Amino acid sequence: xxxxxxxxxxxxxxxxxxxxxxxxxxxxxxxWAQGPEPPDYRTFPVVGSRVMVWIAAELHLMFxxxxxxxxxxxxxxxxxxxxxxxxxxxxxxxxxxxxxxxLLLVAFSTTAVFGAVLVFFLFVLYPRYTNYLADIxxxxxxxxxxxxxxxxxxxxxxxxxxxxLNGTRGRKLIHILLGLxxxxxxxxxxxxxxxxxxxxISPAGVDPQTGQLSDQYGGLWAxxxxxxxxxxxxxxxIANVAFGGAVVGLYAAIRFLNSKSDEDRAHxxxxxxxxxxxxxxxxxxxxFAGYWLGREIYAFNQQMGITMMxxxxxxxxxxxxxxxxxxFLSANYYLWLGLGRxxxxxxYQKYIKYLVAVLALCFLVWxxxxxxxxxxxxxxxxxxxxxxxxxxxxxxxxxxxxxNIMILTTFTSFMLYRRAGKETTVGWSRVGKAAQALxxxxxxxxxxxxxxxxxxxPANVRIGFSVYQVSAVLAVLFLVxxxxxxxxxxxxxxxxxxxxxxxxxxxxxxxLLAVTFTWxxxxxxxxRNAIRQYWHVYQIIQDTSVDAFAPTLGFAARVISLxxxxxxxxxxxxxxLNGLSDRKSGGRAADHADSSRSSMWQANEH
Amino acid sequence: MNTNLKIFLFVLVVVSSxxxxxxxxxxxxxxxxxxxxxxxxxxxxxxALAGKDIVTGDKGGCLVCHGIGxxxxxxxxLEGVGARAATREAGMTAEAYLQQALLKPCDFVVEGYDCLxxxxxxxxxxxxxxxxxxxxxxxxxxGQITVKLTPQDLxxxxxxxxxxxxxxxxxxxxxxxxxAGCQGCHTIEAIAATGTVGPNxxxxxxxxxxxxxxxxxxxxxxxxxxxxxxxxxxxxxxxxPNFGDRFTAKQLEIVVxxxxxxx
Numbered sequence: 003x004x005x006x007x008x009x010x011x012x013x014x015x016x017x018x019x020x021x022x023x024x025x026x027x028x029x030x031x032x033x034w035a036q037g038p039e040p041p042d043y044r045t046f047p048v049v050g051s052r053v054m055v056w057i058a059a060e061l062h063l064m065f066x067x068x069x070x071x072x073x074x075x076x077x078x079x080x081x082x083x084x085x086x087x088x089x090x091x092x093x094x095x096x097x098x099x100x101x102x103x104x105l106l107l108v109a110f111s112t113t114a115v116f117g118a119v120l121v122f123f124l125f126v127l128y129p130r131y132t133n134y135l136a137d138i139x140x141x142x143x144x145x146x147x148x149x150x151x152x153x154x155x156x157x158x159x160x161x162x163x164x165x166x167l168n169g170t171r172g173r174k175l176i177h178i179l180l181g182l183x184x185x186x187x188x189x190x191x192x193x194x195x196x197x198x199x200x201x202x203i204s205p206a207g208v209d210p211q212t213g214q215l216s217d218q219y220g221g222l223w224a225x226x227x228x229x230x231x232x233x234x235x236x237x238x239x240i241a242n243v244a245f246g247g248a249v250v251g252l253y254a255a256i257r258f259l260n261s262k263s264d265e266d267r268a269h270x271x272x273x274x275x276x277x278x279x280x281x282x283x284x285x286x287x288x289x290f291a292g293y294w295l296g297r298e299i300y301a302f303n304q305q306m307g308i309t310m311m312x313x314x315x316x317x318x319x320x321x322x323x324x325x326x327x328x329x330f331l332s333a334n335y336y337l338w339l340g341l342g343r344x345x346x347x348x349x350y351q352k353y354i355k356y357l358v359a360v361l362a363l364c365f366l367v368w369x370x371x372x373x374x375x376x377x378x379x380x381x382x383x384x385x386x387x388x389x390x391x392x393x394x395x396x397x398x399x400x401x402x403x404x405x406n407i408m409i410l411t412t413f414t415s416f417m418l419y420r421r422a423g424k425e426t427t428v429g430w431s432r433v434g435k436a437a438q439a440l441x442x443x444x445x446x447x448x449x450x451x452x453x454x455x456x457x458x459x460p461a462n463v464r465i466g467f468s469v470y471q472v473s474a475v476l477a478v479l480f481l482v483x484x485x486x487x488x489x490x491x492x493x494x495x496x497x498x499x500x501x502x503x504x505x506x507x508x509x510x511x512x513x514l515l516a517v518t519f520t521w522x523x524x525x526x527x528x529x530r531n532a533i534r535q536y537w538h539v540y541q542i543i544q545d546t547s548v549d550a551f552a553p554t555l556g557f558a559a560r561v562i563s564l565x566x567x568x569x570x571x572x573x574x575x576x577x578x579l580n581g582l583s584d585r586k587s588g589g590r591a592a593d594h595a596d597s598s599r600s601s602m603w604q605a606n607e608h
Numbered sequence: 609m610n611t612n613l614k615i616f617l618f619v620l621v622v623v624s625s626x627x628x629x630x631x632x633x634x635x636x637x638x639x640x641x642x643x644x645x646x647x648x649x650x651x652x653x654x655x656a657l658a659g660k661d662i663v664t665g666d667k668g669g670c671l672v673c674h675g676i677g678x679x680x681x682x683x684x685x686l687e688g689v690g691a692r693a694a695t696r697e698a699g700m701t702a703e704a705y706l707q708q709a710l711l712k713p714c715d716f717v718v719e720g721y722d723c724l725x726x727x728x729x730x731x732x733x734x735x736x737x738x739x740x741x742x743x744x745x746x747x748x749x750x751g752q753i754t755v756k757l758t759p760q761d762l763x764x765x766x767x768x769x770x771x772x773x774x775x776x777x778x779x780x781x782x783x784x785x786x787x788a789g790c791q792g793c794h795t796i797e798a799i800a801a802t803g804t805v806g807p808n809x810x811x812x813x814x815x816x817x818x819x820x821x822x823x824x825x826x827x828x829x830x831x832x833x834x835x836x837x838x839x840x841x842x843x844x845x846x847x848x849p850n851f852g853d854r855f856t857a858k859q860l861e862i863v864v865x866x867x868x869x870x871x
Contacts, residue, residue, distance in 0.1 A: 260611050305669075521623065544640075552638035563623050
């Protein structure tokens with residue numbers, strides 16, 4: 003084990019013990035409460051309690067998202083490598099998966115440390131609220147440390163057992179099962195923690211008068227399986243993959259820009275491409291998971307839904323639209339730049355201007371506000387809560403249509419990229435391509451048709467249309483991919499893929515994607531908490547502290563920006579540690595000297 | 609320029625752009641609603657005026673959905689509701705109708721609208737006195753104000769949106785009892801309380817043990833006294849059921865000990 007790995011181990015175990023200790027401490031909170039009454043709140047000097055808890059929670063969540071997201075696609079990449087019939091290609095995927103996992107170790111301990119800091123802050127600064135949650139969720143708090151140990155153990159075995167469990171098919175299978183176990187522990191861990199936070203948004207299982215668990219209202223299971231629990235679980239699961247991909251892309255971009263050799267540039271170009279691909283794969287279903295969450299919030303409490311979408315938070319969705327627009331545009335731009343490193347890619351560059359136009363149009367529709375009520379007086383001045391002209395684009399019919407078309411456009415960009423360096427050899431090529439085009443047009447037609455029709459039906463009917471729109475898009479994505487695989491499996495290569503021959507600005511696009519994803523995550527964290535307004539637990543425990551109000555978006559943006567910079571600073575430190583580790587072991591190239599010949603980057607696999 | 613420095617500066621530019629945009633749009637804070645000052649001596653018009661503040665302000669937030677003089681974006685026009693309320697349900701007064709529409713909004717949904725108020729929990733967001741002031745305002749929109757505030761409403765007023773756990777700040781019975789509003793319903797000679805809705809507590813220590821007094825405070829319906837100064841005691845009790853949450857354990861013991869000492 004390299005020295006740096008040993009150092010990491012110490013940090014890792016320290017973090018594990020701190021986290022477990024804190025959770026155990028928390029579970030004894032009720033016993034503590036039986037002594038002299040603790041105050042409801044304590045104050046953190048200078049910045050106040052809320053900001054400190056906010057920063058600790060946000061950093062914990064960002065690292066947790068990374069730590070939970072990366073193992074998912076690391077495992078997939080490892081399986082792709084293990085199943086590859088080409089030994090060299092298999093080894094390349096295997097190393098990539100290993101490199102992803104290497105980023106996890108320090109990040110995992112950092113997650114645990116920030117988790118411990120968060121719990122300390124909550125326990126000290128918000129004792130009444132924390133004790134209340136501990137009382138409600140005692141059994142889950144007792145299980146949590148065990149899950150944490152399970153995840154820590156499986157992560158260690160997965161990473162350090164990589165070479166040991168390589169070589170034979172049986173050993174590799176055991177290693178893959180370890181990866182599966184790691185993901186299983188991580189997912190369950192997240193589900194448990196999600197129960198605590200979603201209960202605060204949409205409490206269930208408790209008597210609304212007393213706030214205590216009541217069998218009449220479903221008890222503990224209802225508190226866990228509260229209305230927003232599963233939508234948040236699914237949303238986070240997908241978002242973690244997208245976020246992890248974006249951060250891996252950031253890592254690859256930094257290494258690419260600092261590379262001294264063509265071989266390293268080729269490797270990190272490929273890694274950045276895979277990171278961006280993963281981020282896109284996660285991003286595409288994310289809006290649908292978001293709509294499900296939104297629908298559940300409306301179903302739980304319409305007033306909360308209205309506050310979220312049409313009340314003081316309405317401008318938040320404009321910021322979100324800007325961020326998602328940036329993500330879609332930059333992810334597409336990265337793919338278009340990628341056409342330049344593929345022989346034959348020039349054929350498709352003429353279509354880019356149309357794709358840009360469609361994306362820009364959809365972006366403008368998505369960024370059009372629906373309701374801008376800042377005050378009653380303002381609403382009266384406008385004469386309505388909607389803008390007389392643009393209000394029509396602000397409703398969900400238009401927005402659902404826009405996001406689905408953006409997804410179809412991004413998919414088209416990817417399809418162009420995928421086929422750029424190949425030429426079909428099958429006899430039914432024209433028919434196949436025509437079928438693909440027809441399918442895409444049909445999906446666009448369904449999406450736009452339902453979007454327009456949505457204006458003429460009641461809201462409760464209209465909301466159901468989004469399901470058909472999403473289903474049409476997902477079905478077409480699936481069918482077009484199937485046809486594409488059949489079309490290009492035995493395709494003729496037009497030339498080698500020139501990995502590493504990407505302009506520097508492409509790497510800054512990856513940096514932009516990672517920063518934007520991180521900022522977006524911070525913004526959504528604020529949205530999730532702000533909809534509770536002045537309640538710790540919505541309509542059960544009122545916030546009576548000096549911070550019993552939802553701050554402005556400007557203030558939230560300052561805290562979010564600080565969190566983003568802190569997170570990226572810590573991530574940069576982790577990247578630097580990884581670099582040190584590489585240098586100690588003779589560099590990435592030397593590490594895999596046996597098979598990292600530059601010629602392999604000329605392979606036409608992408 | 610050093611590559612890492614360039615990346616760092618690029619990150620700063622991106623983050624600053626988002627920060628700048630978020631600060632360039634309208635800035636709104638969502639503050640908890642202020643408590644409305646109400647008393648039994650208010651005239652019907654004054655009560656309606658107080659209700660108007662709740663309906664049109666952030667506390668009620670009613671105009672997010674309703675309109676007055678024109679239909680709101682999501683809910684009916686409230687103009688004339690005071691007159692309409694008396695005709696909506698046979699045998700139901702306007703006051704009773706409005707009260708039910710406020711506290712159980714999905715019982716009466718105007719045709720063409722969805723019930724969006726179901727999750728509002730106005731019974732907890734507004735205390736009984738505030739609920740009545742809102743009803744008074746709604747009655748004033750085309751009808752006659754019949755609703756009146758009672759001492760019980762004010763006694764329970766501390767419970768609006770309550771459930772928030774211990775909220776009293778006193779350390780003596782003389783400080784805590786007025787905060788809890790006991791004097792609104794009970795006579796306690798030692799502190800010059802003259803309420804006549806609930807039992808006279810001036811010598812409660814001679815009738816009940818400390819344990820029974822504690823039970824009566826935490827669970828008012830457990831045992832209901834037969835006689836109150838003006839007749840039979842209300843059954844079920846109209847005493848707020850959540851004093852167990854609103855007092856800290858220590859505060860509860862102070863009040864219990866004090867009442868037990870009244871013999």
